[in-house]
Amino acid sequence: MQIYGQNFKTNIILGTSGYPSPKVLLNCIKILKTEMVTVSVRRLNDADDNSFFKLIKKSKCTILPNTAGCLSAQEAIVTAEMARELFETDLIKLEVIEDDLTLKPSIKNTIKATESLIKKGFKVLPYTTDDFKFTKTLESLGCEVIMPWGSQIGSGRGLENPEKLMKIREEMPNLTLIIDAGIGRISHVCQAFEMGYDGILLNTAISKANYPEEFAHALKLSLEAVTKSISSGLIPKRNFATPSTTMIGIPFKR
């Protein structure tokens, strides 16, 4: 998976929220050999002891800060600027949502924030819907990576509109495309890779599993399986039946 010129051996970006403990998070990172994690910025409070920051640095993963929860372009821009200084990276996972209920990306504000952030030298990874025009606009603004949702954040409903996601993949073959949000099962991950997506960003599916490390193991195995199956050369889909047994020599034929 290539992200703004940097190659990653693993194609999973891991969210860091909601794990039963920091140790479980670190174990999942180790099991998956994850090279990139996403983190947020929130108000510093009395309970903070910098331990999360230290933990993430200890993991040696590339940090992908996000603008989760931002409702306007300006909020997202300022959050990105604070994150850049805090984490010393130009990478930003841009999330500008329409509302707190659906957490649906705002097309207008995501485009507005992307334009501004790219001018400020950021490497923007925008979180989008599966709307083709939306993603095309972001590509034209200079985004090298785009992250369409599979379905709503934390819903676990998987890829709700595979045809729309397929169109994005087919129309933008050179872009790094990462499914962000909606993953709930291993089968969703496999489906995304079989459609030609480059990576997956997931959090809730793993952190809220009863046994996150078990899920991480299963995910690792599934990544090996789906990668091997794709490189084996999958058969094309056909609209009509094709017999697997030869029709030559079939008995009882006149």
Next chain:
Amino acid sequence: MIFINGVKTQIKNDINLEKILKTNFSDSYSYAVAVNNEFVPKSKYKNTIIVKGDIIEVVSAHPGG
């Protein structure tokens, strides 16, 4: 009165941002700052004067997805 992370805080006179941060947060924390919805880089803390009514946001790293 000013707001630091949403909490009302009294100031008697105009004061620079560096002093406000030193008073309210430990040096051992890693944080970034915005004032009135504009990012303020570390290099400008000393020269940024906080006046009554200003809204300061101080953020740090948190888990996120």
